[in-house]
Amino acid sequence: MRIKHCDICKEDFDTLFRIQYKLPKEWVFVCEDCLLKVKKDNPLYRYGGTWKR
Ligand SMILES: [Zn+2]
Incomplete structure (x- = not known):
């Protein structure tokens, strides 16, 4: 699964939080x-982990 953008601000980040x-x-x-x-x-x-590019 490839996630590229924050679900809220729709910006692109290297690290996102699930x-x-x-x-x-x-x-x-989200960022x-x-x-x-x-x-x-x-x-x-509820926190479910960190995603890094
Ligand atoms: Zn954001």
């Missing part, structure tokens, strides 16, 4: 900036 943060619960890849934004006070947040 997380769940909303309903329906599904795994998405560090977006991760920190959606993680804050989010009971749905």
Whole structure:
């Protein structure tokens, strides 16, 4: 599986984080900036690993 872009800001990153943060619960890849934004006070947040290019 090849992931190239952050699911939220759609930018291209060398490192992405696999997380769940909303309903329906599904795994998405986001950059560090977006991760920190959606993680804050989010009971749905779940970390599933780091992806590097
Ligand atoms: Zn992002």
